[in-house]
Amino acid sequence: MRRRHFLTFSATAVGGLLVFTLDRQPLRVHAQSDRKIRVPLRFFDEREALLVSAAVARIFPSDATGPGAMEGGVVIYIDRQLAGPYGRDRYRYTQPPFEEGIPEQGYQGKATPREVYREGLVLLGQDFDRLTPAAQDARLRNMETTYFFRLLRQHTIEGMFCDPMHGGNADMIGWQLIGYPGPQMSWSDHIDQHYGKPFRPKPRSLNEVVGHQVKPGEEAE
Amino acid sequence: MKTLPRADVAIVGGGWAGLLMAKELGARTGLSVVVLERGAPRKTADYFEGMDELDYAIRLRMMQDASKETVTFRHTSKDRALPVRQFASFLPGTGVGGAGEHWTGITPRFLPDCFEILTRTVERYGAGRLPENHSMQDWGITYAELEPFYTRAEKLLGISGKTGLDPFEGPHSAEYPTPPQRTGYFPSLFRDAARSLGYHPSPVPSANLSQAYRNPDGIVRPACTYCGFCERFGCMVGAKAQPTNMLLPVIARHKSVTVRTGANVRRVLYKDGKATGVSYVDANGEEVVQPADLVVLASWTLNNTRLLLLSKIGEAYDARSGTGHLGRNFTHQATFRGVVLFFDRPLNRFMGSGACGVAIRDLDGDSFDHGPLNFIRGAYIGAYSRGHPPIGSFGVVPPSVKATWGSEWKKAAMDAFDCAANLGISGEHLAYRTNYLDLDPTYRDSHGDPLLRMTMDWNDNERNMIGFVSAKMAQVGREMGAREVVAAALPRRYDVNTYRSTHLQGGTIMGVNPGNSVVNPWLQHWRMSNLFVLGASTFPQNPSGNPTLTILAQTLRTADAIVDRYLKHPGLLA
């Protein structure tokens, strides 16, 4: 058994940030609590989680336009994906021979997402989270063409905008940023209304909409 | 290996085509029918928990598990094919209902001249205008012959639409059973702009019901709520026509029909020129033989072709000599983004349904004169409001923004998120001698059978056509009031990374004689009269419009032929 690792978030870092929705109306991001939360890690150890968290925070930064990947809990999302079936390539065709193809033939690598991350973290460097933002950006720019970076960027978008049940998009912060309301049962009264005007209903998560906990795919066998 | 009691009919694949055939045979005959479906059972109630973009639209929970079975791909006969290790450019379905569970529901009829494409093109422009290396041919049926079955299929699904607005559509013997869906903002902009430029926009025919509907089987489905979790999702209220919500309940009324899940068919068995059944691996990994008097393949384009190749039924196509028909005329609808439009106001596209849109056919088929142009045929062009969940749509930025991450990119992508949209261009894909399917010599599925190999590339006809149509759409985009209109990249080479559509066709094509096709116009195998092949694998080339309504119409036509004629006089239908 590996030692239990946790990542500690200060939820007050989330609350009260000013963000701008598409209609250019300032909107307060709603944070559910102002307590410290300790999130158990499933794949990374704490050190690795801090490195990944620092990297995704440069891809989708917290800045004048609003909160970013750090506040959205993207690293928690990635941790759970890597721990689950996706991380071990449960659904990818992994029969040999592995040959180098042309880009049009898609990713042909043998490495699973878990292995890609473990190698990628070495490239990122043990000191990554202690560098200045400019130095972090420079290091990431050097890795831009790697498969690891491609995954990291894609996972950042996923973790920012997935349903919160997957561990990212904390407090639906990502959805609030872009004015996306999440899953809802009906827009019948609205589909041909609001032409040309912003319509920004308050987001709801899947668990709220269905009224119980839905089992996310990363928890499948 | 165990051998089961004989069935009258074995149907391979429980998607749209297989279950429609099962329903027809169940309702109209007393035959014992077994549907063999490799995937799991499904029902509408499953979809209530399914409004999750990540698990369904990104991780593809409902689609074929590539770890067990995929295809290999190369551009030309000279290249080395490698496995498509994760599906992206097309998404094969699995499980009861097949891809019909998570389809979009866009249901146009094909233009009448599609069925006689070779004859009509030569008549109007001369044989000199046919592209190099083409292998186009007429279907062996006409629009007029298929029309009554189109009408029947539309009534079954309750298609929402309106005839008479599009001057290019073929004659309809009945108005659509339900009125068009309501129009979201973005498609409304397209409709108005297209009209003012002289095009003929009309609502996209939709299997997402505009109002509650009771079909001739007595199946009642409610109106679509425009929830936006439609394409790649199952409908939680049953408003989108899916095999599970409108065929399974009817099948359940007929004790003579069984749907067996977890049955992965590997071979069609035969003796003395007659199919004798199929063999499959069941959910426990056991080899099972299901004897049957009549075998129907409905396992979609790829496996229809692969099962015939693995079973050695018919002559495999040889691209070098041009002999054989099994595997040839493989096509993939040429769907491209065309133009991306950036507006300075939000489009509220989180509301909508798969087929909530407006389309034009003015630049489709042979609706316009190709005399001075460097291509033939055209595209079905539409603007949609269909939910566009954020993981898949976030990140579009104007070309002035070069960054793909970091603050500048984040701001631009946030600004564009609900203000940018593209016009969907679904282009016709002609058949070429160089695009085909055969068995891969190296890679195998989890049972040890060779994977299917796709040899496929775009040609100049598609490139020139998409370029022409995109330029026209840029004009429409400006008329729609877009602040910035950006031409998307044109097709260069076929690639498996970007989703286009799941409209793969050909491989077991139909035609008027055994010298040019695998099945006859009744979709009956030329060499084995008790073997029928349903679905788009029978389409000799890929018309622009979405295929499923035509698949269903043809399935109904074949069901009639089996019930009214074949069962009375088994043998080759004339």
Ligand SMILES: Cc1cc2nc3c(=O)[nH]c(=O)nc-3n(C[C@H](O)[C@H](O)[C@H](O)COP(=O)(O)OP(=O)(O)OC[C@H]3O[C@@H](n4cnc5c(N)ncnc54)[C@H](O)[C@@H]3O)c2cc1C
């Ligand atoms: C995301 C998406 C959107 C789409 N949108 C549209 C649209 O808007 N309009 C449109 O017209 N079409 C659309 N399509 C395409 C449409 O889904 C197909 O044309 C249609 O489902 C084809 O019906 P079918 O019965 O031939 O195949 P399917 O519905 O795919 O069914 C085939 C079945 O055969 C089973 N099978 C395969 N091999 C075996 C085997 N060896 N043994 C046992 N069973 C097997 C599969 O598991 C599957 O259930 C879409 C598809 C996708 C994926």
Ligand code: SF4
């Ligand atoms: S948009 Fe309509 S048809 Fe599509 S899933 Fe939602 S309710 Fe069903």
